[in-house]
Amino acid sequence: MNTFRPIYSVPVKTAAVLLSVICVLGACFGAQLSLYQYENGAGGEDAFYLSGGTQARVNEIAYFVARNDVYRMLDSGYVSYESEYLQKEKSNLRFQIYVENLENTGSELIISNYAGEEIGYETYQETELWIDRTAISRKVRIHAYLVKPLRADDLFLKMQTVGTAVSQFGRIPLYAAVSLALLWLLLQVYLACAAGHKKAPDGSDQIAQEGLHRIPFDVLILLAPFLANLFYLIWKEGLDGGSFLGGFASYSLHELYLEIGLVSCFAALIYLTLLFYGMTFAVRVKKGTLFSKMLLVRLFGWAKNGMRKMVDALPFMWKRILLYTGVLLLMLLLLAEFGFDRMFIAVLFLLLWAAAILMQVREAYVRKHRQEAVGRLAQGDLVTSIDIQTYSKEDRQEIENLSRIHDTVSKAVERQLSSERMKTELITNVSHDIKTPLTSIINYVDLLQKEGGYTETQKEYLEILNKQATRLKKLTIDLIEASKAATGNIAAQIVPLSLTEMIRQFMGEYAERFSKAQLELVQNLPDEEITVLADGRLLSRVLDNLLGNALKYAQPGTRVYLDLSFGDTYATIGLKNISRDPLNISEDELMERFVRGERSRHTEGSGLGLGIAKSLTELMGGLFKISIDTDLFKAYVSLRKTEPKAESDPVEANLKDNT
Amino acid sequence: MYRILICDDEKDIVSALKIYLQSPEYELYTAENGQEAVTLCRDTAMHLVLMDIMMPVMDGILAMQKIREFSNVPIILLTAKGEDNDKILGLGQGADDYITKPFNPMEVLARVKSCLRRYVQLGSAAPGKTLIRQGGIELDDGAKEVKVDGEIASLTRTEYEILKFLMQEPGTVFSSKEIYTRVWQDDPYGAENTVAVHIRHLREKIEINPAEPRYVKVVWGQGYKFEKQGGV
Numbered sequence: 001m002n003t004f005r006p007i008y009s010v011p012v013k014t015a016a017v018l019l020s021v022i023c024v025l026g027a028c029f030g031a032q033l034s035l036y037q038y039e040n041g042a043g044g045e046d047a048f049y050l051s052g053g054t055q056a057r058v059n060e061i062a063y064f065v066a067r068n069d070v071y072r073m074l075d076s077g078y079v080s081y082e083s084e085y086l087q088k089e090k091s092n093l094r095f096q097i098y099v100e101n102l103e104n105t106g107s108e109l110i111i112s113n114y115a116g117e118e119i120g121y122e123t124y125q126e127t128e129l130w131i132d133r134t135a136i137s138r139k140v141r142i143h144a145y146l147v148k149p150l151r152a153d154d155l156f157l158k159m160q161t162v163g164t165a166v167s168q169f170g171r172i173p174l175y176a177a178v179s180l181a182l183l184w185l186l187l188q189v190y191l192a193c194a195a196g197h198k199k200a201p202d203g204s205d206q207i208a209q210e211g212l213h214r215i216p217f218d219v220l221i222l223l224a225p226f227l228a229n230l231f232y233l234i235w236k237e238g239l240d241g242g243s244f245l246g247g248f249a250s251y252s253l254h255e256l257y258l259e260i261g262l263v264s265c266f267a268a269l270i271y272l273t274l275l276f277y278g279m280t281f282a283v284r285v286k287k288g289t290l291f292s293k294m295l296l297v298r299l300f301g302w303a304k305n306g307m308r309k310m311v312d313a314l315p316f317m318w319k320r321i322l323l324y325t326g327v328l329l330l331m332l333l334l335l336a337e338f339g340f341d342r343m344f345i346a347v348l349f350l351l352l353w354a355a356a357i358l359m360q361v362r363e364a365y366v367r368k369h370r371q372e373a374v375g376r377l378a379q380g381d382l383v384t385s386i387d388i389q390t391y392s393k394e395d396r397q398e399i400e401n402l403s404r405i406h407d408t409v410s411k412a413v414e415r416q417l418s419s420e421r422m423k424t425e426l427i428t429n430v431s432h433d434i435k436t437p438l439t440s441i442i443n444y445v446d447l448l449q450k451e452g453g454y455t456e457t458q459k460e461y462l463e464i465l466n467k468q469a470t471r472l473k474k475l476t477i478d479l480i481e482a483s484k485a486a487t488g489n490i491a492a493q494i495v496p497l498s499l500t501e502m503i504r505q506f507m508g509e510y511a512e513r514f515s516k517a518q519l520e521l522v523q524n525l526p527d528e529e530i531t532v533l534a535d536g537r538l539l540s541r542v543l544d545n546l547l548g549n550a551l552k553y554a555q556p557g558t559r560v561y562l563d564l565s566f567g568d569t570y571a572t573i574g575l576k577n578i579s580r581d582p583l584n585i586s587e588d589e590l591m592e593r594f595v596r597g598e599r600s601r602h603t604e605g606s607g608l609g610l611g612i613a614k615s616l617t618e619l620m621g622g623l624f625k626i627s628i629d630t631d632l633f634k635a636y637v638s639l640r641k642t643e644p645k646a647e648s649d650p651v652e653a654n655l656k657d658n659t
Numbered sequence: 660m661y662r663i664l665i666c667d668d669e670k671d672i673v674s675a676l677k678i679y680l681q682s683p684e685y686e687l688y689t690a691e692n693g694q695e696a697v698t699l700c701r702d703t704a705m706h707l708v709l710m711d712i713m714m715p716v717m718d719g720i721l722a723m724q725k726i727r728e729f730s731n732v733p734i735i736l737l738t739a740k741g742e743d744n745d746k747i748l749g750l751g752q753g754a755d756d757y758i759t760k761p762f763n764p765m766e767v768l769a770r771v772k773s774c775l776r777r778y779v780q781l782g783s784a785a786p787g788k789t790l791i792r793q794g795g796i797e798l799d800d801g802a803k804e805v806k807v808d809g810e811i812a813s814l815t816r817t818e819y820e821i822l823k824f825l826m827q828e829p830g831t832v833f834s835s836k837e838i839y840t841r842v843w844q845d846d847p848y849g850a851e852n853t854v855a856v857h858i859r860h861l862r863e864k865i866e867i868n869p870a871e872p873r874y875v876k877v878v879w880g881q882g883y884k885f886e887k888q889g890g891v
Binding site: 432435436438439440441442443444446447473497498499501502504505506507508509511512523532534536537539540 | 669671672675676678679713739760761762764834835836851852853854855856857858859877878879880881882
């Protein structure tokens with residue numbers, strides 16, 4: 001994974017975008033200024049007259065005059081020189097306007113304010129005007145001139161002043177525009193590179209496609225014409241259809257700057273839009289999602305998927321499709337044959353309805369059967385006990401597959417069980433084989449001890465032999481029990497039994513042994529009798545192990561608590577005692593076989609007690625838990641109470657519901 | 660003089676048992692497998708047979724069945740199979756008692772004695788209205804006396820009452836509460852623990868191995884019962 005480069009961080013990118021916008025504004029501004037210079041010939045009289053701006057303005061006014069003044073004149077029959085363009089002292093324009101006579105034989109000069117002055121620009125226009133009174137169109141020829149030099153203080157003089165002022169900038173606007181454009185280009189390259197890069201939480205670099213970039217690209221493409229239209233509207237309505245471009249019609253510097261500024265802003269707006277498109281394109285290309293995330297592609301994918309599903313399901317559906325199509329065709333045919341006879345149609349519908357009901361009934365019947373079959377399978381019945389011939393081919397296949405799954409699983413379970421059984425058997429057999437020599441050892445040690453005349457050391461040694469042999473005996477017995485309990489090789493006979501009675505019995509059995517060990521056994525029983533589902537023999541082994549542990553490991557002079565508590569479904573026996581040795585061991589470790597507190601093996605016992613207790617409890621469907629709080633040892637045996645909430649087998653319940 | 664047959668394929672165990680049972684009262688015979696045991700029993704009338712189950716040639720169960728064809732001599736099974744199933748099987752096949760290996764020599768001696776007494780003294784006193792007999796236990800309500808295999812056991816009054824109550828209906832399970840109510844003639848009010856303690860003492864007095872009682876049994880979570888004894 002590449003590490004994230006700070007140059008791609010959000011502030012830098014934002015700064016680059018801002019700078020780009022400034023570049024666009026500046027370049028546009030400069031370009032327009034130089035365009036203005038170019039159009040206006042960078043100042044000087046000749047340039048002014050030759051400039052497109054000037055000429056366009058002249059043409060425009062000439063046309064305007066022809067339209068208004070000449071028209072009015074023709075209409076009313078006299079010429080008024082009230083129009084400012086026709087007043088010599090107010091305008092630098094001169095006009096000679098000819099109107100064709102009614103006979104179409106020639107034309108007569110009807111307006112003239114030109115007295116042969118020197119002219120810098122002249123133009124000639126011809127137009128046709130409709131006159132109401134005559135309802136005849138008449139050709140009008142206009143000669144317009146711009147005097148040189150400009151005398152009157154009119155718009156042309158203002159334009160010339162602006163042009164002169166702008167020309168003083170020389171080539172600066174051009175150079176500025178070009179260099180800003182170059183800088184802009186560089187920034188675009190940077191932005192294209194930076195697009196999408198994001199710092200991942202682990203500091204590495206990643207391409208993120210977030211926010212607007214998640215809009216499918218084809219949607220953006222569809223959006224483009226609308227945006228273009230919007231820009232066109234702004235251009236046309238807001239910027240007067242481009243008449244602002246270059247500010248050629250400006251009569252003052254302020255106006256010029258305002259106009260080309262507006263155009264620049266417009267350009268910046270377009271640029272930002274294009275920038276978004278460009279960057280999102282770059283992000284998508286980098287992410288590789290340009291096409292895959294397109295709405296069209298996705299729609300196509302969904303459509304393809306849906307089609308495939310339909311095709312897949314066809315073998316199951318074709319019959320029904322055929323059937324329904326057939327019925328539909330039949331109905332159409334009958335309708336065509338007999339017309340819309342009401343009675344007939346009603347009977348037909350009744351018949352079809354009956355047929356549909358019959359089909360549904362059959363369907364339900366098959367489904368019920370199949371469900372029963374599956375239920376039986378779940379309970380371990382094989383498919384041979386199911387009359388699979390009554391089912392359709394698909395249903396039969398399904399049931400056969402289920403039974404195959406059942407076979408495989410039961411085989412695996414059997415294998416597992418037999419391996420467990422073999423293990424248990426091995427342990428049991430080995431233990432039995434150990435028992436016989438052990439019997440001899442114990443007996444002969446005992447016999448030896450009965451012989452007299454030993455030294456103290458010899459007696460001590462014999463005592464050790466005796467003790468260890470006895471321990472070995474207990475170990476062997478526990479080992480068999482543990483292995484059986486862990487593999488569930490003991491059949492639990494679960495019957496309702498009273499936990500209260502059980503604890504009383506244990507209190508009776510153990511009270512004296514506890515007082516001999518200088519422990520006080522305290523019982524805490526609820527007033528009512530608590531009945532649980534358990535195997536008395538196994539549960540007595542569990543309690544035996546727990547109380548035996550307490551006897552062996554509790555700190556003399558402390559109390560051992562035997563509590564009985566209960567909830568809705570479970571009753572729990574709790575045993576608490578304070579350990580004699582520090583319990584520097586975790587609950588799990590303590591529960592492991594062959595482990596005892598303080599990791600020591602110096603006391604009697606096999607270390608299997610808790611493991612056996614847990615296995616046996618679980619065998620009875622109970623829960624066994626121990627907890628250690630420094631030296632406080634707690635064990636809990638939870639057993640299911642009788643009369644639990646009705647929780648029948650879900651499969652059975654299902655079957656019952658459906659019959 | 661009682662003739663006792665010890666049958667085990669482990670010679671060391673046979674020797675050890677012989678040492679323990681060494682007594683002027685007993686005449687000891689030994690066999691190494693079931694076949695030998697059956698032959699010996701045919702030839703000599705035995706008073707008691709101690710028999711291992713797992714043996715070569717003929718196992719203990721089969722040998723026992725063969726012996727039962729011609730004799731009702733008491734048979735104590737010695738078994739390394741401490742499983743309940745084996746015990747039940749053994750007793751069902753006609754064994755009188757069983758001892759699990761590795762065994763406690765004292766227990767073997769006690770069981771041998773008990774078996775012999777029962778066998779020999781069988782029918783010594785006819786059960787009457789005041790006499791209840793179950794297995795080796797004789798309770799004489801007239802004399803307020805309990806004999807275990809012919810020997811008087813010194814029970815306290817409460818222990819005696821409990822035993823009597825249980826023995827009157829052998830095989831029936833009574834809860835602590837019921838026992839208390841019947842024996843103390845009072846409501847327990849949480850004193851049921853006393854029953855358990857007394858029963859424990861009672862077992863120590865009448866059972867050979869109180870941890871594996873033959874007569875007064877704990878039915879966990881339900882109560883106590885006097886185990887119904889077989890035909891003996």
